[in-house]
Amino acid sequence: MSARGPGQGAARRAQHSTGLRALARGGYVASGVLHLLIGWLAVRLALGSSSGSADESGAFRQLASAPGGPLALWAVTVGFAALALWQLAEAVVGVPGVADAKEVGTRVKSAGKGVLYGVLAFSAARYATGDGGGGGQQESLTAMLLQAPAGRWLVVAVGLTVVGVGVFHVVKGWRKKFLEDLRGTGGGAVGTAVVRLGQVGYVAKGVALAVLGGLFVTAGVTHDADKAGGLDDALQTIRDQPFGTALLVVTGAGIAAYGVYSFARARYARL
Structure with missing residues (x-):
C-alpha cells in the first residue's frame, strides 16, 4: 500500500490540476489536426496521389513541412503528452462517477489511451526535431x-x-x-x-x-x-x-x- 501511495497522490494532484486539464483539452485539438490531415491524405490517395502516406507519419510530415511546422509539432507534442498524463492518472485513481462494476474496465481503457497518446507525443517530438521514423x-x-x-x-x-x-x-x-x-x-x-x-x-x-x-x-x-x-x-x-x-x-x-x-x-x- 505504501508503495502505491505516492503514485496515487501524484495522480490525484494531476486530476485536480487546472493547467493539466487545459493542456489535455489541447490534446484533443492535436488529435483533430492529425485526423484532418489523415483524412485529406486519404482522399488524395483515393484520387491517385502518392505524395504521402495516409497515416500518422504522413500527417506529421505534412505538418513539419508547413510554415511554422516545427512549432506546431511541439504544440501537438505537448497536447498529446498532457492528454496521456491525464488518461494515466485516471487509470491509477479511477474516473469520478463510474460505477464499481465498470471501474476495472474503465481504468484499463484509460491506461490504453494513455499509452496511445504517449506514443503519439513521442512521434510528434521526433518529427519536430527532424528525426521522423522511416516506413x-x-x-x-x-x-x-x-x-x-x-x-x-x-x-x-x-x-x-x-x-x-x-x-x-x-x-x-x-x-x-x-x-x-x-x-x-x-x-x-x-x-x-x-x-x-x-x-x-x-x-x-x-x-x-x-x-x-x-x-x-x-x-x-x-x-x-x-x-x-x-x-x-x-x-x-x-x-x-x-x-x-x-x-x-x-x-x-x-x-x-x-x-x-x-x-x-x-x-x-x-x-
Missing part, C-alpha cells in the same frame, strides 16, 4: 512477433483485437455512445453538427481500424509479415476494392469529420 515499422514488428513461439497466433490475436476496437468505434458512432464522453454539445445547430460529425467520424475510423486489424490477421494466418501494415495499407486495401475510390473518398471524409469532432470534444469533453 515499414509495422512489417518489422510483425516479423519479430512471427519468429516468437506461437508468434503467428499472437499476431492473429493482435489483429482480432484491432478489429474489435474498430467494431467498437462503429457501434459507438452508430449508437451515439460518444455523447457519454461529453458534458454538452453546444445545443441547437452546433449540437446537431457535433453529433453528426461524431457519428460519421467514429464509423469511418472504425471501418479503417477493422481493415487494419484484418491485415494483421492475414499476416498471422499466412505467416507472412508483408501482409501486415499500417493505416496507409488499410486505406489502400479499401481503395483496391470494387468502387474503392468512392469508398476511400467517403472514408477519408469521415476521418476528417472525426477531426472536426475532436475540436468540439476539446471544448465539451468530460475532464
Whole structure:
C-alpha cells in the first residue's frame, strides 16, 4: 500500500490540476489536426496521389513541412503528452462517477489511451526535431512477433483485437455512445453538427481500424509479415476494392469529420 501511495497522490494532484486539464483539452485539438490531415491524405490517395502516406507519419510530415511546422509539432507534442498524463492518472485513481462494476474496465481503457497518446507525443517530438521514423515499422514488428513461439497466433490475436476496437468505434458512432464522453454539445445547430460529425467520424475510423486489424490477421494466418501494415495499407486495401475510390473518398471524409469532432470534444469533453 505504501508503495502505491505516492503514485496515487501524484495522480490525484494531476486530476485536480487546472493547467493539466487545459493542456489535455489541447490534446484533443492535436488529435483533430492529425485526423484532418489523415483524412485529406486519404482522399488524395483515393484520387491517385502518392505524395504521402495516409497515416500518422504522413500527417506529421505534412505538418513539419508547413510554415511554422516545427512549432506546431511541439504544440501537438505537448497536447498529446498532457492528454496521456491525464488518461494515466485516471487509470491509477479511477474516473469520478463510474460505477464499481465498470471501474476495472474503465481504468484499463484509460491506461490504453494513455499509452496511445504517449506514443503519439513521442512521434510528434521526433518529427519536430527532424528525426521522423522511416516506413515499414509495422512489417518489422510483425516479423519479430512471427519468429516468437506461437508468434503467428499472437499476431492473429493482435489483429482480432484491432478489429474489435474498430467494431467498437462503429457501434459507438452508430449508437451515439460518444455523447457519454461529453458534458454538452453546444445545443441547437452546433449540437446537431457535433453529433453528426461524431457519428460519421467514429464509423469511418472504425471501418479503417477493422481493415487494419484484418491485415494483421492475414499476416498471422499466412505467416507472412508483408501482409501486415499500417493505416496507409488499410486505406489502400479499401481503395483496391470494387468502387474503392468512392469508398476511400467517403472514408477519408469521415476521418476528417472525426477531426472536426475532436475540436468540439476539446471544448465539451468530460475532464
